[in-house]
Amino acid sequence: MKFNTKTIHGGQKHDPSTGAVMPPIYQTSTFAQKSPGQHQGYEYSRGENPTRSALENALASIEGGVAGFAFGSGLAAIDGVLKLFAPGDEIIAMDDLYGGSYRLFTRVYQKYGLVFHFVDMTNVDAVLEKMNDKTKMIWIETPTNPLMKVVDIEAVATKTKAINPEVFVAVDNTFASPYLQRPIELGADIVMHSATKYLGGHSDLVAGAIVVNSQQLAKDVHFNLFATGGILGPQDSYLVLRGIKTLAVRMDRHCANGIKVAEFLDAHPKVDQVYYPGLPSHPQHEIAKKQMKDFGGMVTFTLKSAKKEDAFTILENLHVFTLAESLGGVESLANHPATMTHASIPADKRAEIGITDDLIRLSVGIEDIEDLIEDLKQTLDRV
Ligand SMILES: *Cc1c(COP(=O)(O)O)cnc(C)c1O
Numbered sequence: 001m002k003f004n005t006k007t008i009h010g011g012q013k014h015d016p017s018t019g020a021v022m023p024p025i026y027q028t029s030t031f032a033q034k035s036p037g038q039h040q041g042y043e044y045s046r047g048e049n050p051t052r053s054a055l056e057n058a059l060a061s062i063e064g065g066v067a068g069f070a071f072g073s074g075l076a077a078i079d080g081v082l083k084l085f086a087p088g089d090e091i092i093a094m095d096d097l098y099g100g101s102y103r104l105f106t107r108v109y110q111k112y113g114l115v116f117h118f119v120d121m122t123n124v125d126a127v128l129e130k131m132n133d134k135t136k137m138i139w140i141e142t143p144t145n146p147l148m149k150v151v152d153i154e155a156v157a158t159k160t161k162a163i164n165p166e167v168f169v170a171v172d173n174t175f176a177s178p179y180l181q182r183p184i185e186l187g188a189d190i191v192m193h194s195a196t197k198y199l200g201g202h203s204d205l206v207a208g209a210i211v212v213n214s215q216q217l218a219k220d221v222h223f224n225l226f227a228t229g230g231i232l233g234p235q236d237s238y239l240v241l242r243g244i245k246t247l248a249v250r251m252d253r254h255c256a257n258g259i260k261v262a263e264f265l266d267a268h269p270k271v272d273q274v275y276y277p278g279l280p281s282h283p284q285h286e287i288a289k290k291q292m293k294d295f296g297g298m299v300t301f302t303l304k305s306a307k308k309e310d311a312f313t314i315l316e317n318l319h320v321f322t323l324a325e326s327l328g329g330v331e332s333l334a335n336h337p338a339t340m341t342h343a344s345i346p347a348d349k350r351a352e353i354g355i356t357d358d359l360i361r362l363s364v365g366i367e368d369i370e371d372l373i374e375d376l377k378q379t380l381d382r383v
Contacts (some may be wrong), residue, residue: 003062066217067222069211074207085136090134092127117130132233137167137224144175171190174197189217244328258299311360314383315334319331329363333362334360
Protein backbone atom coordinates (compact mmCIF):
# COMPACT_ATOMS: atom_id res chain seq x y z
CA MET A 1 0.00 0.00 0.00
CA LYS A 2 1.11 3.56 -0.66
CA PHE A 3 1.12 6.17 2.11
CA ASN A 4 -2.33 7.74 1.69
CA THR A 5 -3.98 4.32 1.51
CA LYS A 6 -2.12 3.30 4.66
CA THR A 7 -3.52 6.28 6.59
CA ILE A 8 -7.02 4.91 5.89
CA HIS A 9 -6.46 1.14 5.96
CA GLY A 10 -2.99 0.41 7.36
CA GLY A 11 -3.10 -2.23 10.10
CA GLN A 12 -6.90 -1.93 10.27
CA LYS A 13 -9.63 -4.53 10.06
CA HIS A 14 -13.35 -4.18 10.46
CA ASP A 15 -14.65 -5.10 13.90
CA PRO A 16 -14.99 -8.92 13.86
CA SER A 17 -18.17 -9.04 15.96
CA THR A 18 -20.29 -6.49 14.04
CA GLY A 19 -18.40 -5.43 10.92
CA ALA A 20 -18.19 -1.85 12.26
CA VAL A 21 -16.01 0.08 9.80
CA MET A 22 -14.40 2.20 12.51
CA PRO A 23 -13.13 0.34 15.59
CA PRO A 24 -15.54 0.69 18.51
CA ILE A 25 -14.32 2.60 21.56
CA TYR A 26 -13.73 -0.35 23.89
CA GLN A 27 -14.39 1.56 27.10
CA THR A 28 -13.49 -1.32 29.38
CA SER A 29 -10.74 -2.05 31.90
CA THR A 30 -10.97 -5.82 31.75
CA PHE A 31 -12.04 -8.79 29.59
CA ALA A 32 -13.92 -11.95 30.56
CA GLN A 33 -11.99 -15.24 30.54
CA LYS A 34 -13.55 -18.71 29.90
CA SER A 35 -11.15 -20.46 32.20
CA PRO A 36 -8.14 -18.95 34.05
CA GLY A 37 -5.70 -17.80 31.36
CA GLN A 38 -8.14 -18.60 28.52
CA HIS A 39 -9.02 -15.32 26.83
CA GLN A 40 -9.33 -13.76 23.36
CA GLY A 41 -6.01 -11.92 23.46
CA TYR A 42 -7.10 -9.20 25.85
CA GLU A 43 -6.77 -9.42 29.65
CA TYR A 44 -6.52 -5.95 31.14
CA SER A 45 -6.48 -2.60 29.32
CA ARG A 46 -3.12 -1.45 30.70
CA GLY A 47 -1.55 -4.30 28.71
CA GLU A 48 -3.75 -4.21 25.61
CA ASN A 49 -7.03 -2.60 24.59
CA PRO A 50 -8.58 -3.23 21.15
CA THR A 51 -9.10 0.47 20.34
CA ARG A 52 -5.54 1.25 21.36
CA SER A 53 -4.30 -1.76 19.34
CA ALA A 54 -6.11 -0.40 16.25
CA LEU A 55 -4.28 2.93 16.66
CA GLU A 56 -0.95 1.22 17.38
CA ASN A 57 -1.24 -0.85 14.21
CA ALA A 58 -2.00 2.29 12.20
CA LEU A 59 1.02 4.07 13.70
CA ALA A 60 3.34 1.19 12.79
CA SER A 61 1.91 1.13 9.27
CA ILE A 62 2.26 4.84 8.47
CA GLU A 63 5.80 5.08 9.90
CA GLY A 64 6.90 1.82 8.23
CA GLY A 65 7.87 0.20 11.55
CA VAL A 66 7.50 -3.22 13.17
CA ALA A 67 5.24 -2.04 16.01
CA GLY A 68 3.65 1.10 17.42
CA PHE A 69 2.72 2.12 20.96
CA ALA A 70 0.26 4.75 22.15
CA PHE A 71 1.11 6.67 25.31
CA GLY A 72 -0.85 9.18 27.39
CA SER A 73 1.26 12.09 26.07
CA GLY A 74 4.31 12.81 23.94
CA LEU A 75 6.42 13.14 27.07
CA ALA A 76 5.13 9.79 28.40
CA ALA A 77 6.25 8.31 25.07
CA ILE A 78 9.79 9.73 25.45
CA ASP A 79 9.76 8.45 29.04
CA GLY A 80 8.92 4.97 27.73
CA VAL A 81 12.07 5.10 25.59
CA LEU A 82 14.38 6.52 28.29
CA LYS A 83 13.45 3.59 30.55
CA LEU A 84 15.29 1.30 28.12
CA PHE A 85 18.52 2.61 29.68
CA ALA A 86 20.44 2.28 32.95
CA PRO A 87 22.54 4.67 35.07
CA GLY A 88 25.78 5.60 33.33
CA ASP A 89 24.32 5.21 29.83
CA GLU A 90 24.86 8.22 27.60
CA ILE A 91 22.49 9.92 25.17
CA ILE A 92 23.48 12.52 22.59
CA ALA A 93 20.59 14.91 21.92
CA MET A 94 19.92 17.82 19.59
CA ASP A 95 20.65 21.17 21.26
CA ASP A 96 17.42 22.80 20.04
CA LEU A 97 14.64 20.64 21.50
CA TYR A 98 11.05 20.93 22.59
CA GLY A 99 11.30 22.51 26.08
CA GLY A 100 9.54 19.62 27.79
CA SER A 101 11.95 17.08 26.28
CA TYR A 102 14.87 19.12 27.60
CA ARG A 103 13.21 19.30 31.03
CA LEU A 104 12.57 15.52 31.10
CA PHE A 105 16.20 14.82 30.17
CA THR A 106 17.88 17.28 32.53
CA ARG A 107 15.55 17.49 35.52
CA VAL A 108 14.24 13.92 35.73
CA TYR A 109 16.58 11.43 34.05
CA GLN A 110 19.86 13.11 34.95
CA LYS A 111 18.79 12.41 38.57
CA TYR A 112 18.66 8.71 37.72
CA GLY A 113 22.17 8.72 36.30
CA LEU A 114 21.57 9.04 32.54
CA VAL A 115 24.14 11.32 30.94
CA PHE A 116 23.04 13.76 28.20
CA HIS A 117 25.20 15.62 25.71
CA PHE A 118 23.47 18.40 23.76
CA VAL A 119 24.98 19.18 20.38
CA ASP A 120 24.01 21.06 17.24
CA MET A 121 23.36 18.08 14.96
CA THR A 122 23.22 20.20 11.82
CA ASN A 123 26.97 19.45 12.09
CA VAL A 124 27.10 15.63 12.03
CA ASP A 125 30.74 15.59 13.16
CA ALA A 126 29.67 17.22 16.43
CA VAL A 127 27.61 14.07 17.13
CA LEU A 128 30.49 11.74 16.31
CA GLU A 129 32.85 13.67 18.61
CA LYS A 130 30.62 12.93 21.61
CA MET A 131 30.33 9.20 20.92
CA ASN A 132 32.02 6.71 23.24
CA ASP A 133 31.43 3.15 24.42
CA LYS A 134 28.68 4.33 26.82
CA THR A 135 26.63 6.00 24.07
CA LYS A 136 23.28 4.22 23.79
CA MET A 137 21.05 6.60 21.83
CA ILE A 138 21.11 9.59 19.50
CA TRP A 139 18.00 11.76 20.04
CA ILE A 140 17.22 13.83 16.96
CA GLU A 141 14.48 16.40 16.61
CA THR A 142 13.93 17.67 13.06
CA PRO A 143 12.66 20.18 12.14
CA THR A 144 13.38 21.53 15.62
CA ASN A 145 11.03 23.33 17.92
CA PRO A 146 11.12 26.35 17.69
CA LEU A 147 14.11 27.25 15.46
CA MET A 148 13.23 24.93 12.56
CA LYS A 149 16.76 23.55 12.23
CA VAL A 150 16.91 20.48 9.99
CA VAL A 151 19.08 17.46 10.83
CA ASP A 152 20.20 15.01 8.14
CA ILE A 153 18.69 11.82 9.61
CA GLU A 154 20.31 9.48 7.10
CA ALA A 155 23.79 10.97 7.62
CA VAL A 156 23.51 10.79 11.43
CA ALA A 157 22.19 7.19 11.31
CA THR A 158 24.81 5.96 8.83
CA LYS A 159 27.79 7.62 10.50
CA THR A 160 26.91 6.79 14.12
CA LYS A 161 26.07 3.16 13.27
CA ALA A 162 29.36 2.82 11.41
CA ILE A 163 31.05 3.54 14.75
CA ASN A 164 28.64 1.43 16.84
CA PRO A 165 25.87 -0.58 15.12
CA GLU A 166 24.14 -1.09 18.51
CA VAL A 167 23.43 2.58 19.10
CA PHE A 168 19.75 3.55 18.72
CA VAL A 169 18.88 6.46 16.48
CA ALA A 170 15.61 8.05 17.62
CA VAL A 171 13.72 10.87 15.92
CA ASP A 172 11.06 13.16 17.38
CA ASN A 173 8.99 13.40 14.19
CA THR A 174 6.27 15.63 15.64
CA PHE A 175 6.87 18.71 13.46
CA ALA A 176 7.07 16.88 10.14
CA SER A 177 4.49 14.09 10.66
CA PRO A 178 4.94 10.78 8.79
CA TYR A 179 3.28 12.31 5.73
CA LEU A 180 6.31 14.56 5.21
CA GLN A 181 9.13 12.49 6.74
CA ARG A 182 9.57 8.81 7.64
CA PRO A 183 12.73 8.40 9.76
CA ILE A 184 12.75 4.57 9.75
CA GLU A 185 13.15 4.65 5.96
CA LEU A 186 16.19 6.90 6.56
CA GLY A 187 17.85 4.51 9.03
CA ALA A 188 16.30 5.41 12.42
CA ASP A 189 15.30 2.73 14.97
CA ILE A 190 12.75 4.68 16.99
CA VAL A 191 10.24 7.34 15.94
CA MET A 192 8.43 9.44 18.51
CA HIS A 193 5.40 11.70 18.14
CA SER A 194 3.49 14.08 20.25
CA ALA A 195 0.24 12.80 18.71
CA THR A 196 -1.34 15.84 20.36
CA LYS A 197 -0.11 17.75 17.31
CA TYR A 198 -0.47 16.77 13.62
CA LEU A 199 -1.52 13.13 14.11
CA GLY A 200 -4.53 14.09 16.26
CA GLY A 201 -4.75 17.30 14.28
CA HIS A 202 -7.71 18.96 15.99
CA SER A 203 -6.38 20.28 19.32
CA ASP A 204 -8.83 18.03 21.17
CA LEU A 205 -6.55 15.56 22.97
CA VAL A 206 -3.09 14.89 24.45
CA ALA A 207 -1.33 11.72 23.26
CA GLY A 208 2.07 10.26 22.41
CA ALA A 209 3.38 7.58 20.08
CA ILE A 210 6.45 5.41 19.65
CA VAL A 211 7.15 3.33 16.54
CA VAL A 212 10.12 0.93 16.47
CA ASN A 213 11.88 -1.01 13.74
CA SER A 214 12.80 -4.26 15.56
CA GLN A 215 11.01 -7.05 17.45
CA GLN A 216 13.39 -6.62 20.40
CA LEU A 217 12.62 -2.91 20.71
CA ALA A 218 8.92 -3.70 20.32
CA LYS A 219 9.13 -6.14 23.22
CA ASP A 220 11.09 -3.74 25.42
CA VAL A 221 8.99 -0.63 24.74
CA HIS A 222 5.78 -2.61 25.25
CA PHE A 223 7.17 -3.87 28.55
CA ASN A 224 7.86 -0.28 29.68
CA LEU A 225 4.36 0.83 28.63
CA PHE A 226 2.72 -2.11 30.42
CA ALA A 227 4.97 -2.11 33.50
CA THR A 228 4.84 1.63 34.16
CA GLY A 229 1.34 2.34 32.85
CA GLY A 230 1.54 5.54 30.78
CA ILE A 231 -1.06 4.28 28.32
CA LEU A 232 -3.48 6.18 26.08
CA GLY A 233 -7.15 5.57 26.90
CA PRO A 234 -9.60 4.12 24.36
CA GLN A 235 -11.50 7.38 23.72
CA ASP A 236 -8.34 9.31 22.84
CA SER A 237 -6.96 6.33 20.88
CA TYR A 238 -10.07 6.50 18.73
CA LEU A 239 -9.67 10.24 18.18
CA VAL A 240 -6.00 9.94 17.12
CA LEU A 241 -6.92 7.13 14.72
CA ARG A 242 -9.66 9.32 13.27
CA GLY A 243 -7.16 12.19 12.93
CA ILE A 244 -4.66 10.00 11.06
CA LYS A 245 -7.26 9.27 8.37
CA THR A 246 -7.19 12.90 7.21
CA LEU A 247 -3.47 13.50 7.85
CA ALA A 248 -2.50 13.70 4.17
CA VAL A 249 -5.12 16.23 3.12
CA ARG A 250 -4.58 18.36 6.21
CA MET A 251 -0.79 18.36 5.74
CA ASP A 252 -1.10 19.44 2.10
CA ARG A 253 -3.00 22.54 3.23
CA HIS A 254 -0.68 23.21 6.19
CA CYS A 255 2.27 23.15 3.75
CA ALA A 256 0.55 25.31 1.11
CA ASN A 257 -0.34 27.93 3.76
CA GLY A 258 3.02 27.57 5.56
CA ILE A 259 5.15 28.61 2.59
CA LYS A 260 2.85 31.59 1.83
CA VAL A 261 3.06 32.83 5.43
CA ALA A 262 6.85 32.37 5.39
CA GLU A 263 7.18 34.31 2.13
CA PHE A 264 4.90 37.10 3.39
CA LEU A 265 6.95 37.48 6.60
CA ASP A 266 10.25 37.25 4.71
CA ALA A 267 9.24 40.26 2.59
CA HIS A 268 7.85 42.31 5.52
CA PRO A 269 9.92 45.37 6.57
CA LYS A 270 9.31 44.82 10.33
CA VAL A 271 10.46 41.20 10.23
CA ASP A 272 14.10 40.21 10.69
CA GLN A 273 14.75 36.44 10.44
CA VAL A 274 12.22 33.90 9.13
CA TYR A 275 12.88 30.28 10.03
CA TYR A 276 11.13 27.95 7.55
CA PRO A 277 12.87 25.01 5.83
CA GLY A 278 10.98 25.71 2.59
CA LEU A 279 12.72 29.05 2.05
CA PRO A 280 15.80 28.73 -0.19
CA SER A 281 17.63 30.95 2.34
CA HIS A 282 17.17 28.33 5.12
CA PRO A 283 20.66 26.93 5.92
CA GLN A 284 19.47 23.31 5.60
CA HIS A 285 17.02 23.84 2.74
CA GLU A 286 18.75 21.20 0.58
CA ILE A 287 18.62 18.56 3.34
CA ALA A 288 14.96 19.38 3.97
CA LYS A 289 14.26 18.92 0.24
CA LYS A 290 16.02 15.56 0.33
CA GLN A 291 14.34 14.05 3.40
CA MET A 292 10.93 15.76 3.53
CA LYS A 293 8.09 15.61 1.03
CA ASP A 294 7.20 19.25 1.75
CA PHE A 295 8.03 21.76 4.47
CA GLY A 296 5.12 21.79 6.90
CA GLY A 297 3.09 24.43 8.67
CA MET A 298 5.48 25.70 11.36
CA VAL A 299 7.00 29.15 10.82
CA THR A 300 9.16 31.06 13.32
CA PHE A 301 10.32 34.67 13.00
CA THR A 302 12.05 37.53 14.80
CA LEU A 303 11.58 41.30 14.59
CA LYS A 304 13.88 44.01 13.25
CA SER A 305 13.22 45.99 16.46
CA ALA A 306 14.24 42.88 18.50
CA LYS A 307 11.85 44.12 21.21
CA LYS A 308 9.90 41.80 23.49
CA GLU A 309 7.14 44.47 23.85
CA ASP A 310 6.65 44.46 20.07
CA ALA A 311 6.37 40.67 20.03
CA PHE A 312 3.74 40.91 22.78
CA THR A 313 1.79 43.62 20.89
CA ILE A 314 1.78 41.46 17.77
CA LEU A 315 0.62 38.40 19.71
CA GLU A 316 -2.08 40.27 21.66
CA ASN A 317 -3.66 41.69 18.50
CA LEU A 318 -4.09 38.58 16.39
CA HIS A 319 -7.72 37.68 15.62
CA VAL A 320 -7.64 34.62 13.36
CA PHE A 321 -4.49 33.15 14.95
CA THR A 322 -5.06 32.18 18.58
CA LEU A 323 -2.35 32.90 21.15
CA ALA A 324 -1.93 29.46 22.70
CA GLU A 325 0.59 26.71 23.34
CA SER A 326 0.63 23.62 21.11
CA LEU A 327 0.60 23.25 17.33
CA GLY A 328 -0.49 21.01 14.49
CA GLY A 329 -4.24 21.54 14.78
CA VAL A 330 -6.52 22.71 11.98
CA GLU A 331 -6.66 26.20 13.55
CA SER A 332 -3.74 28.63 13.37
CA LEU A 333 -1.93 29.27 16.65
CA ALA A 334 0.74 31.75 17.70
CA ASN A 335 3.18 31.29 20.57
CA HIS A 336 5.93 33.18 22.39
CA PRO A 337 8.48 30.41 23.06
CA ALA A 338 10.55 32.33 25.64
CA THR A 339 7.57 32.72 28.00
CA MET A 340 5.38 29.80 26.91
CA THR A 341 6.56 26.50 25.37
CA HIS A 342 10.27 26.97 26.13
CA ALA A 343 10.10 28.74 29.51
CA SER A 344 11.48 25.55 31.10
CA ILE A 345 14.82 26.15 29.35
CA PRO A 346 17.02 28.47 31.47
CA ALA A 347 17.37 32.03 30.06
CA ASP A 348 21.13 31.73 29.40
CA LYS A 349 20.62 28.44 27.54
CA ARG A 350 17.78 30.02 25.50
CA ALA A 351 20.02 32.93 24.55
CA GLU A 352 22.81 30.52 23.57
CA ILE A 353 20.61 28.60 21.10
CA GLY A 354 18.76 31.68 19.78
CA ILE A 355 15.36 31.59 21.47
CA THR A 356 15.27 35.37 21.85
CA ASP A 357 12.50 37.44 23.45
CA ASP A 358 11.32 38.75 20.06
CA LEU A 359 10.93 35.22 18.62
CA ILE A 360 7.38 34.30 17.56
CA ARG A 361 6.34 30.79 16.52
CA LEU A 362 3.33 30.22 14.28
CA SER A 363 1.46 26.98 13.71
CA VAL A 364 -0.19 27.78 10.39
CA GLY A 365 -3.60 26.12 10.17
CA ILE A 366 -5.80 25.17 7.26
CA GLU A 367 -7.95 28.33 7.08
CA ASP A 368 -8.09 30.48 3.92
CA ILE A 369 -4.63 31.94 3.37
CA GLU A 370 -5.99 35.46 2.63
CA ASP A 371 -7.45 35.66 6.14
CA LEU A 372 -4.20 34.49 7.74
CA ILE A 373 -2.06 37.00 5.82
CA GLU A 374 -4.53 39.83 6.53
CA ASP A 375 -4.40 38.99 10.25
CA LEU A 376 -0.59 39.08 10.31
CA LYS A 377 -0.52 42.28 8.25
CA GLN A 378 -2.87 44.20 10.57
CA THR A 379 -1.02 43.18 13.72
CA LEU A 380 2.46 43.87 12.29
CA ASP A 381 1.20 47.38 11.38
CA ARG A 382 0.80 48.12 15.10
CA VAL A 383 4.50 48.02 15.93
C1 LIG B 1 4.47 18.92 22.12
C2 LIG B 1 5.75 18.28 21.83
C3 LIG B 1 6.25 17.24 22.65
C4 LIG B 1 5.55 16.79 23.91
O1 LIG B 1 4.34 16.18 23.66
P1 LIG B 1 3.08 16.23 24.66
O2 LIG B 1 2.03 15.50 23.91
O3 LIG B 1 2.77 17.67 24.91
O4 LIG B 1 3.52 15.54 25.92
C5 LIG B 1 7.44 16.64 22.26
N1 LIG B 1 8.12 17.03 21.16
C6 LIG B 1 7.67 18.03 20.37
C7 LIG B 1 8.46 18.41 19.16
C8 LIG B 1 6.49 18.68 20.68
O5 LIG B 1 6.06 19.70 19.89
